[in-house]
Each structure stands twice: as structure tokens, then as C-alpha cells.
Amino acid sequence: MGKCICNDAFPATLRSPGRRASHSTANNMTKEMFAGLEWTATALAVGTLVWGAAAPRSQLFGPTIRRLNARGGIALTFDDGPNPAITPHLLKLLDRYNARATFFLIGAHVRACPELAAEIANRGHSVGNHTDSHPNLIWKTPTFIRRELLACREAIASATGNPPLWMRPPFGFRGPQLAAIVRESGHQAVVMWSRLAWDWKAQNKAPVIERLRRVTNGDIVLLHDGDHLELRGRRMHTVEALQYWLPRWKDAGHSFVTMDRAAPGSMKP
């Protein structure tokens, strides 16, 4: 009476150690499971943050413009200039096809060639802010980011007569602090892209041409006429790829639009 039937059903020598073993196994399994869950949660959180900070379509750290609607035309955008070795060739080429584009300039390069920055604007292209020295902004303080944006903004305004309306973060990297600073420093929005040419390394024109094959109306296309590491970067492959595509895009009936001229209603995240 009062005895535990369970305990009696098993020899004492097997019972207790067995239960201890099963408890300890269960404990270990639970610990491992929680450790696994913790690791998975951390990996997911890190993955989400990396995606949020770098993916063009991410709106996690504030709204960005990534494309136009299908009637919006093609928005060609050129980063890291002005480049005295390349930009004059590009301007001539764009003129030949009556195509207007948007140039996201680096402040330091603008101060090195203010006449070229002015020439870009005088020919009807939009000019955007690509920071003063092209740093990765993800981990930078608001004070640092503000200083970068304002120095570039000042360089552009002084060279062209107009402050930029748009901002593109170097490497496309943005932290949660960026969107508010972009707006409070006088810009309308962060502009990302829907197509990219992977043209930021010296290369032949053929792969760049291939990567631009799917460009169509509504795309914001990321290209480079400059190099953030040097003023006269080798970017002729980009000009040559556009020599191939501009007449073909024209023949296909595509139009070209700058970010300044794009209808606000046509801009999409």
C-alpha cells in the first residue's frame, strides 16, 4: 500500500540510474534544441539585417526608390564620377541618342573637377549625392553621415548651382539611421536600382553588354562612369556597352528619364 507501482515494476539497480540517464539525456536534448533555436534566430536576425541593409528592394531601414512603373521609361544612373577620363565620352554618347540620365557624384571628385560636374548638369542630366568620400555608411554615426552628405551636397551645389534631390548610398549599404538624415539634409529620397551591370571593375565590354540584356521600361539601371578609389578609373567598358545598347533601346521604343524628371507617381519601392 502506498508503494509506487512504477518503481516496483523495475529492479532498483536499473530504475534509478535509468531515470537519471533519461532525464539527463532529455536535458541535454532540450539544451541543444534551445541552442539550435538561438543560433537559428541569431542567423535569421543577422540575415534579415544584412538583407535589410544591402538588398536594393529592402524597405526595412526606410523607404527607397528601386524602379519606375512600366510607362516611366528607363532611368540610367551612373555612380562614382565625375571621371575626367570617361565622363566626357559618356556625355557625348548620351547626347547622340538624346538620352538623359542621373549621375550620383562623389563630393571629393566634384571638387577635383567642378567644370565637369557643371557640364553634366548643363546637358540636362540629374545630379545626385553619393557622399563625399564613399564610405560604408552602415555602422557610421548620424553625425558622420550628416557630414558626408552635406559636404557632397555643398560641392555639387557650388559646381552646378543646384543642390541634389536624390541620394544613393555607397555600395548600396544603408543602416536604420540613413533615411531620416537623407531627408533632413534636404534630399527627397534614397534611390537604389532594379538592374545592375556589375561594371565596377575593369573588364571587357561583352559581359557588361550581356548583363544589360534584360533592361526594359521601368528599370533604374546601376552603371559606373567613375571609381571611388581613384579619379580616373577605367570604365570605358561601360561606355562601350552603352554604345551597343543605346541605339537598340531607341529602336525598341524605350525612352530615357532622369530622376528629376520622373513623375513622382511613377516611382516604386
Ligand SMILES: [Zn+2]
Ligand atoms: Zn559608388
